[in-house]
Amino acid sequence: MEWLTLQDIADELKLHIETVREWVRTKRLTAYRVGRDYRVKRADLDKFLEERRTKPDDEPKS
Numbered sequence: 001m002e003w004l005t006l007q008d009i010a011d012e013l014k015l016h017i018e019t020v021r022e023w024v025r026t027k028r029l030t031a032y033r034v035g036r037d038y039r040v041k042r043a044d045l046d047k048f049l050e051e052r053r054t055k056p057d058d059e060p061k062s
Contacts, residue, residue: 001041029045030048
């Protein structure tokens with residue numbers, strides 16, 4: 001099982017770490033507290049990203 005830090009996720013997705021922290025704070029992304037830090041399972045991140053992905057059929061029609 002692969003565990004990621006919030007910084008790992010921010011770096012991988014090319015986002016500011018505060019964006020990732022907000023996802024955790026609002027419980028959109030499942031994270032586990034380890035001491036003072038948070039860790040996220042790779043599978044949980046993959047599921048979160050899949051749910052956020054826009055499906056082609058959902059695109060607005062112009």
